Amino acid sequence: MxxxxxxxxxxxxxxxxxxxxxxxxxxxxxxxxxxxxxxxxxxxxxxxxxxxxxxxxxxxxxxxxxxxxxxxxxxxxxxxxxxxxxxxxxxxxxxxxxxxxxxxxxxxxxxxxxxxxxxxxKGGTIVLARSQAQLARARAEVAEAHEWGPGDLRFLEADEVEAQVRATKVLGATFTPHCAVIxxxxxxxxxxxxxxxxxxxxxxxxxxxxxxxxxxxxxxxxxxxxxxxxxxxxxxxxxxxxxxxxAPVYSLVVATEPLDDATWDRIGLADQPSFSDHRHLIIYGQRTADGRLVFGGRGAPYHFRSRVRPAYDEEPRVFAKLQATLRDLFGLKDVQFTHAWGGALGVPRxxxxxxxxxxxxxxxxxxxxxxxxxxxxxxxxxxxxxxxxxxxxxxxxxxxxxxxxxEPEPFRWLGINAGLRAMTLADTEERLTGRNSQIARLMAPLLGH
CATH class of the missing domain: 3.50.50.60 (FAD/NAD(P)-binding domain)
Structure with a gap:
């Protein structure tokens, strides 16, 4: 790496x-x-x-x-x-x-x-639904947003999504105009x-x-x-x-080389919306001003006693998973990744x-x-x-x-890492069953929802 x-x-x-x-x-x-x-x-x-x-x-x-x-x-x-x-x-x-x-x-x-x-x-955010479970979650999120806000979160059908971004396995998406990339x-x-x-x-x-x-x-x-x-x-x-x-929880990021015009014509993202999908283990991406894909996500472990060290910025397993996820998302094969980094964010109880x-x-x-x-x-x-x-x-x-x-250690270490693992298992559960994850439903109260 x-x-x-x-x-x-x-x-x-x-x-x-x-x-x-x-x-x-x-x-x-x-x-x-x-x-x-x-x-x-x-x-x-x-x-x-x-x-x-x-x-x-x-x-x-x-x-x-x-x-x-x-x-x-x-x-x-x-x-x-x-x-x-x-x-x-x-x-x-x-x-x-x-x-x-x-x-x-x-x-x-x-x-x-x-x-x-x-x-x-400011190109907004598009969050893709790539499974039936994600599609149901997207529709429910739009309905909830209309109950609580000005109704600016929209549901997009698959053909509407294609006008903005051409990703794989897309069944629909949510879109909000309230996001800029920087x-x-x-x-x-x-x-x-x-x-x-x-x-x-x-x-x-x-x-x-x-x-x-x-x-x-x-x-x-x-x-x-x-x-x-x-x-x-x-x-x-x-x-x-x-x-x-x-709790300092790590998020890791990878970036591609600048992509050629033909690749961008195939992917889309012409108005630079930030993008994600409706999986449980968070991912996030953007098209940069110099024509790269920057793509990040969770999955790195929480470290005992809330330690934050430069060595923790490098997690090859997670970097490889992010690269594979991005390749799958856009059907990329030969693109090269030139950067990989990470850092800690703050999570209150x-x-x-x-x-x-x-x-x-x-x-x-x-x-x-x-x-x-x-x-x-x-x-x-x-x-x-x-x-x-x-x-x-x-x-x-x-x-x-x-x-x-x-909680004091070791309960903090056990709980946070169990939660991270549960989100991965929730996504696996949905792929296997095609239904909304019961694991995620049980974890939701612990995640501010």
């Missing part, structure tokens, strides 16, 4: 570590999308604020620079779950859905306004440059060992601030006292992302892989909370939500 290479590139160390103790108005821990969007909106709202961002590695080192490039309106918890949160309602869940849709557009608008060339293209590396690096122009200070190679009221503690000094924001997503368990807050501010401690995360646009919403919401502005964003149901901790 060779060493994994991240198609989106990596950020070299260009910013100095924290030189010692310092004071700030806001200190943000983590220079990924959450931290940088928060810094951006705060700096735009109040240029006088002293904002410091601390990053253990380099800008975009985590999921922000490793994801599959979907800027979607997906939220990890279902509308029904959101409506059932304390103080929430059906109307609040619908408002959350609308806020997510607006966030997809906001990422594109800010990128254009600030000159961030991140290959943003180049994640260009977005995170461009956003970092913008916030620095706005006066924000970013220190790389500065690990934070503890977040406390009024301060962030590092080996090089303490940053004291009225507000401390945790924006660490899958790396959160490394912080003191946060070992069970989220109830699969519900959250954002909040309590006594000067702010946080956002638990996106379960749906973070590209959700981080933008988090940044705007944290800005309103920090500036004590009561807005429509601060009334959304995820604000102030606290997921309970994950």
């Amino acid at each position: 060779g060493c994994p290479l991240n198609l989106w590139g990596t950020t070299e160390v260009t910013r100095s570590p924290l030189p010692g103790d310092r004071d700030a108005d806001v200190v943000i821990v983590g220079a990924g999308y959450t931290g940088l969007w928060t810094a951006y909106y705060l700096a735009k709202a109040d240029p006088s604020l002293r904002i410091v961002v601390l990053e253990k590695e380099t800008v975009g080192f985590g999921a922000s620079g490793r994801n599959g490039g979907w800027c979607s309106a997906l939220f990890p918890a279902s509308a029904q779950k959101l409506a059932g949160l304390p103080g929430s309602s059906r109307e609040a869940a619908i408002e959350m859905h609308r806020a997510m849709q607006a966030s997809v557009n906001e990422v594109g608008l800010v990128s254009a306004a600030e000159g961030i060339d991140c290959d943003y293209h 180049h994640p590396g260009k977005l995170v690096r461009g956003l970092a440059a913008v916030v620095e122009r706005l006066g924000v200070t970013i220190h790389e190679q500065t690990p934070v060992s503890a977040i406390e009221r009024g301060r962030a503690v590092t080996p090089y000094g303490v940053v004291r601030a009225d507000v401390v924001v945790r924006a660490t997503e899958g790396f959160t368990p490394a912080l003191r006292g946060e070992g069970r807050a989220v 109830d699969w519900c992302a959250s954002v909040g501010l309590d006594g000067g401690l702010g946080w956002a995360g638990g996106y379960v892989g749906d973070g590209v646009s959700t981080t933008n919403l988090a940044g705007r919401t944290l800005t309103d909370l920090i500036l004590r502005r009561e807005t429509a964003l601060t009334r959304l149901p995820w604000v102030g939500h606290h997921s309970r901790n994950w």
